[in-house]
Amino acid sequence: MKTKRIFKSIIACSVGISMLSGCLNLDEELYGRLSPETYYQTEEEALSSIVGVYQYLAYMSRAGGDGWRIGEFGTDEFFCPGRASGGWYDEGNMQIMAHKITADNARLETCWGTYLFPGIGAANAVIASMESSPMKDELKALIAETRALRAYGYYYAMDYFGNVPLFTGAKVDANDLPKTASRKEVYEFVVKEFAEAAADLPSIKEVNPASYYPRLTKEAVYTALASVYLNAEVYAGEAHWADVVTMCNHVIGTNAYVLEDKVGDCFLATNESNSKEVISSFAVDPSKGVDGNEFILYAQHALDQKKYNLAFAPANGYCFTDDALKRYEEGDERLELLEYGPQYYQDGVTPLCDDKGTQLVLTTIKDMVSAQDNEGYRVLKYSPIGVAWSGSKADNDYILERYSNVLLMKAEALFRQGIQLDEALELVNQVRRRSNLSDWDGLTLKKIEEERAREFIWENQRRRDMIRFGSYFTDTWFYKTGVTEEWRGIYPIPAIQLNNNPNLKQNPNY
8 A cells, every 4th residue: 555655654754844844945044953963863864854855846746836836827728717606816826827927926935935945945954964974975865865856946946936046055144145046057056966866866777666656766867857958948048959868868768667558547546656657756645644635626616526426525726728628639538637518427428417407517718807617627637536535635646757758858859959850750659649649740849849738738847848939928828818028938036035135136127
């Protein structure tokens, strides 16, 4: 049973990792409460603290976390309208969705001040303590693991905010607060940290996948590096397509990963540690009070309580429109993960009706401020089937990266270089065949972008993709009716952070 897996047991035993929750912002003197008197004496002690760093990073995939939401808001696949029946209207959300964000946006501040930099600070403290431990040599792999987690935090910080403070110490001098580093400097740091961490991490071929899951392997870090290199022109003004291919080949060459029969199989609560497609993910175990997956709560219509025999009524929040739905071809099995049009019980025959006998018919969004409860289509990747529930929290682990992304990243990098075009086409067609689609006979950048959009809807890939392909600025869709200035490709530094640290500089034009 997954609740008996070693890593989850450590999570459950170390809910007291709140010792690290004192790591709030860069303007604090301490990133954590570790000190020279509390250096790690055993590997188990170190791992129990590393778990806390994982938990911070999990908010980049968590349904209720602004670390994930600000990566989806502003794209053409994710909306959260206010409801005529009450609830959900949030001016901060509306700003991001309309590409009119300001520095006082609460969603940005939550991401920066509650998740990203506290997680980076926690990693700094754990790394400092391990490196000062008398067991330092024995902790080499754990130090690498934590460096990779910190690099992930800086990857998101660089992606969202561009120019951010770059600090790796365990303590901040209140009289010499960190200064803003350029996006390129942060990019170079992230690449260096990922590369050096990968060298000291075990390969998926060297561990027992079920017992080691869901910790980072070499291949997980190579996948992260491929993603960073894929966007290098955005971050640093220089193309690294060949490096994308190299990183992807490191993963592909292990022969440890394959595509699942269906995309949805990756997201089943019953398949997480057994999936041959999932490369990196975050463990949850709500039965032990260790987080929980709330995609069902946040996204589904209240009548899905009947459909799936839930103990709670979903809150009818996140949804998408025709702009994303129209990308899918007839017969695409990924449509099985989307809810749109007339709704039925799980038998696919019995209409799903309200107490008055009216069948639920999901339509596209017509009103962002006062939408009807049936407006907006839903994504149901994290299936409620086979879930062990704790209230509204499911035990599906959060998925960060999948093998299909490795295939599509390599295909794009080959295509952009104009080399091995037959191989690039075959990689894309592998992903298409899995979803019961016919092979293409040629590629374009637009086709690659749209295949990625179909494959990774609501997996926090779309914003990066749209910026890289340019559609984030030039395309229009529901609630974004004009061209976006390119400087809006990065968010403003939250105003409260500028107030707390006068050494920080606001991003241009904000």
